[in-house]
Amino acid sequence: MSDMADPIYKTDALISEDIDAYLKTHQHKSLLRFITCGSVDDGKSTLIGRLLYDSKMIFEDQLAALEADSKRVGTQGQEIDFALLVDGLAAEREQGITIDVAYRFFTTEKRKFIVADTPGHEQYTRNMVTGASTADLAVILIDARKGVLTQTRRHSFLAHLIGIRNIVLAVNKMDLVDYSQTVFDDIVEDYTAFATSIGIESFTPMPISGFKGDNITANSPNTPWYTGKPLIEHLETVELDVTADQGKPFRMAVQWVNRPNLDFRGFSGQIATGRVVPGDAIRVLPSGKTSTVSRIVTLDGDLDQAVAGQSVTLCFADEIDCSRGDVIAIADTPPEAADQFEATLVWMSDDALHVGRSYWMKLGTQMVSVTVQAPKYVVNVNTMEHLAAKTLDLNAIGVVELATDKPVVFEAYAQNRTLGGFILVDKLTNNTVAAGMLHFSLRRAQNVHWQALDISRDAHASLKNQKPAVLWFTGLSGSGKSTIANLVEKKLHRMNRHTFLLDGDNVRHGLNKDLGFTEADRIENIRRVGEVAKLMADAGLIVITAFISPFRAEREMVRAMIPEGEFFEVFIDTPLAEAEKRDVKGLYKKARSGDLKNFTGIDSPYEAPESPEVRIDTTAMDPEAAADAIIERLLGWH
Incomplete structure (x- = not known):
């Protein structure tokens, strides 16, 4: 029993108290999100591994595995290869580069950190942008042997563009240049000229060695000429303007309408800027509806005030329309x-x-x-x-x-x-x-604003005694689109239906005469025709279009312009060999000889519809039968 009184033996209750105290201590620490970026092999992963190691954020089994991996890959002098802590993908370890964005958490006595190790290779710049999008600070590494490179400039420009104002210029691998102050000063001078040109007003330069640990947690005796802070101390003490967003007008994007029962309706999201208290007058955008905040609800109970960065549920005093995607703002200064x-x-x-x-x-x-x-x-x-x-x-x-x-x-x-x-x-x-x-x-x-009109599209359609529609014919050149579309219009005309046929060749004589056949021009061609088809459908017409329209994205774009239930994709399905055999206009022959560039089916792709409303197999159906089938389906829908 006497042993149990020894301080090293603790009851579950005491251990629980220790854990609670630890969690409370760390809960109120500020959080710094930062990225490491720069060119390939500048030592970003090694630096983060060193930070994790020095902050004692590595378990014993991880350390043992790290030491074994370091020996296996043949690290210089059998020392620890800290990059292996971060480069988790097999491809990264094989090539010795970072491919994905690696997020790591560590903490010190003064602050919590989330660090993103971003790739240096130009091919993976997109991943660097992803990591930078939520960062408060960027550590831009430069290999002391190489100086400022193109990727250094690109990452610096992107970091500044994304809004990161705290920048550390870490001149790494100083051990490989004999800790030369001249080398360091020359690099800082070169980077300063570039930084000034892109609007970076200030940055913090420091000479380091991620591999040797110089100026990481303490000032290194190898650089007595450097009088600044070591990296970890700078990260712990750099001032974050956490109140800046709180001082701006209140804005919160609605992520979710919280309606667990008929007695509660709230709007959940994270406050982007500003602060809010019950009783504040708010405006919901884009509708412009106004109300006041009645409650600020959280999992831990109601709040008297909420500020930027907090996730809350707001309740309103009035029943107004508000849904996901809307923005709640202070009423007198809305965005x-x-x-x-x-x-x-x-x-x-x-x-x-x-x-x-x-x-x-x-x-x-x-x-x-x-x-x-x-x-x-x-x-x-x-x-x-x-x-x-x-x-x-x-x-x-x-x-x-x-x-x-x-x-x-x-x-x-x-x-x-x-x-x-x-x-x-x-x-x-x-x-x-x-x-x-x-x-x-x-x-x-x-x-430019929408002008309210007294005669609606329904009134236009009612006068014509029909429901508007857009029959969008698509298929290869020579598939029979124009022939079948012309027959459909003739038959509908005999049935006293009000129609208009937009043919691909015809509109290129006027509306689209300025467009060629590049991919960009084809996209613009279909966009214009889609807008015209929409206007004609608004006039109550049955619009028939006959265009190759080779790309699914543009056909879906037109579909989105037309009210639901009024757009009918008609796929004139003719195999390339059959369309080429017909070659009424001699276009395939020119395309095969190289005299006609960007021709669909030859050197430009055709993306066949995946689920058209109508599919016509022209190898099994003649044009008359095809037209009858299309009209039967159209009138059946109507």
């Missing part, structure tokens, strides 16, 4: 809503930007359809020159104008990351293709 913008895009896809193609735009909790115009310019990260460009390729940084299909609530990215930062998503693959930052809405977006 803007617009549908046309200037923005900076960082292109993150191997496939280049398709000018005029419709993408999904995710802005906060808002999801809208967006089209992007040809870039105003792209930025050369080495010289900061603005260069002309027709599209954006992988890793390109360009300024563009874009238009959404409906107004979105926004603020300039410089003022509000949540309402100013967005991603673009390919509608077919669901891949994220770009990250963007809104600058401002275009003046025409504010000056």
Whole structure:
């Protein structure tokens, strides 16, 4: 029993008290999110491994495995290879590079940290952007032997563009240049000139060795000429402007409508900026409806006040419409809503930007359809020159104008990351293709408004005694689209139906005579025809179109323009060999000889419909029968 009185023996209750005390201590520490970035093999993963090791955030079994792995890969002098702590993918260890973004957590007595180890290879710049999007600080590493490289400039530019204002310039591998102050000073001077040119007002330079540990946790005797703080102390003490967002007007994007029962209705989300208290007058955007906050609800009970960064549920005094994607703002200073913008895009896809193609735009909790115009310019990260460009390729940084299909609530990215930062998503693959930052809405977006009309589309259709529709014929050149479409219109005309036929060749004599056959021109061709078809359907007509329209994305874009139930995709399914055998216009022959470029089916792809409303197999059905089948299906739907 006497042994049990010894302090080293603790009851479960005492252990629980210790744990609670530990958790409370760490709960109130500030959190710093930072990234390490720079060029390939600058030592980013090694640095993070060293930070984890020195902060004693490695378990004994991890350390044993690390030592074994270090010996297996032949680390110099059988010392620990700290990079192996972070480079978790097999491909990363095999190639000695970082591919994915690795997030690691560690803590010291003064602060908690989440660090993102981002790839240095140009091919994976997109992953660096992902890691930087939530960071408060960037550690930009430079190999002391190589100096400032293109990827150093690119990552610095991106970090500044994304809004990171705390930058550490870590000149790494000083042990390999004999801790030369001259080498360090020359690199700092070179980087200062570049940083000034892109608007970086200040940064903190320090000489380090991630491998040897110089100036990581304590000042190194190898660099007596360096009088600044070691890296970990700088990270612990750097001032974070946590109150800046709280001092801005209140904004919260609605993530979820919380309705567990009929007696409770709240709107959940994370406060982006500002603060809110019960009784505050608020405005829901884009509808503009107003109310007051009655309660601020959290899992731990109601709050008297909530500030930026907190996730809460707000209840209103009035029953007003509010749903996911809406933005709740202070009533007297609401953000803007617009549908046309200037923005900076960082292109993150191997496939280049398709000018005029419709993408999904995710802005906060808002999801809208967006089209992007040809870039105003792209930025050369080495010289900061603005260069002309027709599209954006992988890793390109360009300024563009874009238009959404409906107004979105926004603020300039410089003022509000949540309402100013967005991603673009390919509608077919669901891949994220770009990250963007809104600058401002275009003046025409504010000056052009919808004019209310007294005669509605229903009134137009009623006068014609029919339901509007768009019959969208698609198929290869020579498949028989125009022939069958013409027969459909003739038969409908005899039935006293009001129709109009838009043929691919005919519109290129007038409306689209300025367009060629590049992929971008094909996209714009279909966009214009879609807008015309929509207007004609609004007039109550049955619109018939006959276009190759080779890309699914553009056909889906037109479908989205037309009210549900009025768009019918008619796939004239003719095998390429059969269409080429017909070759009425001699186009396939020219394409095969190389005299006709970008010809669908030969050197430009055709994406067949996956689930069309009508499929016509022209090898099994003649044009008359095909037209009858299409009309039967159309009238059956109507």
